[in-house]
Amino acid sequence: MKILVTGGAGFIGSHLCKALLKKGHEVICFDNFSTGSNEKINDIKNQIELIEGDCNTDDLKKAFQNNIDIVFHYAATVGVKRTQEKPMSVFDDIIGIRNILELSYQNKVKKVIFASSSEIYGNPKEMPEKEDGIIDPIQPYAGVKLIGEQLMETYHNKFNLNTCSLRFFNVYGSNQISNAYGFVTGKFINQVLSGKNPTVYGDGSQSRTFTYIDDNINMSLIAMESESTNGQVINIGSDKEISILDLAKKIIKSCNSDLEPVFVERENYDIVDKRCPDTTRMKKLLNYETKFSLNQGLSKTIEWFKSNK
C-alpha cells in the first residue's frame, strides 16, 4: 500500500516509516523538520518519498497527489515544556488535523490513524486510566489531542472515513530527541552517560509507565491492519508503573554507574502525579501485550545512546 506518515522524520514517525518499508509498503514521509531531523531517516532516504512541508498549510496537498491508501498523522508540536511555551503553535495543529481529515476524505483514503496522547487524562481522577473514563485535558496540547480524537470520530461516523485514535503513553527508545525539551528516559540516560547526576523533579515519587518503541510500532501496525479498530480510541502503552526516582536508579544501574539522583524543584507545568493506562481495550482490539520489559528496552536504548553520543 501507499502510506503517508506525517511527522515521519520524528522519533516515532521514523521508526514507523522503517517498519512499513520492512512490510513492503511504499512510504511518503512528510515533515516540517521542526523537531524531526534528517539523521533519523538517513538510512532510508533512498527508499521513501520525502516531502518537506507543514501540515497546517496547503503543503499537504502535495502528499495527497500520490493516491494514498493509509495516513498516519503523527506530526504535532510535542514536549511538555515546548507546548507550554508555544501554546499558539500547539493550537495551529488543529488546522493540520482538519486538513488531514478533509484531504483523506476527498481522496478516499482507506484509514487514518491519529497519534493522540495520555495527556488527555490530565492529573488522573481514577486509576488505571480508561478510554471512556474521566478525562481532564488541562494543557493546550491535551485539548488539541482531544479535538483531534473528536474530529476523527466525526469523520468516521458522518463521512464513513475509517479512523482510529491511539492514546500513546510515554514512548522511549532510539532516535528520541534528548535536548532540554527531551523526554525523561533520554534525559536521564544522557546525564548518566555524561557523568552527571540525573536530576529528579520533586521527591521523584510521581509515577509513569514506559513503552518501548518497538511495542508502540507493533501496535500502530496492528491498528492499521485491523478492522476492529475503526472508529475507536485506544490506550497504547505498558501498565507497569514506576516512580521517576526508581527510573533514575534503574538507568544508573543499567549504565553500570555509581552516580546518585539529585533532587530539584518541580517545574510548575509538571503537575501529573500518576499515569497508568487501562489496557483492556488494547489487549482486546489489538490482541497485543507489550513484549519488552523496561530492563530490556532500557538496555537497548542505552546501547543506542552510547553509540550515538
Ligand SMILES: NC(=O)c1ccc[n+]([C@@H]2O[C@H](COP(=O)([O-])OP(=O)(O)OC[C@H]3O[C@@H](n4cnc5c(N)ncnc54)[C@H](O)[C@@H]3O)[C@@H](O)[C@H]2O)c1
Ligand atoms: N513520544 C511520546 O512518548 C508520545 C506520547 C504521546 C503522544 N505522542 C504523539 O506521537 C507523535 C509523534 O511524537 P514523537 O515523540 O515522535 O515527537 P517528534 O517531535 O520526534 O515527532 C514529531 C514530528 O512531527 C514534525 N512536525 C511537527 N509539526 C509539524 C507540522 N505542522 N507539519 C509537519 N511536520 C510537523 C516534527 O518535525 C517531528 O518530526 C506526536 O503526535 C505526539 O503528540 C508521543
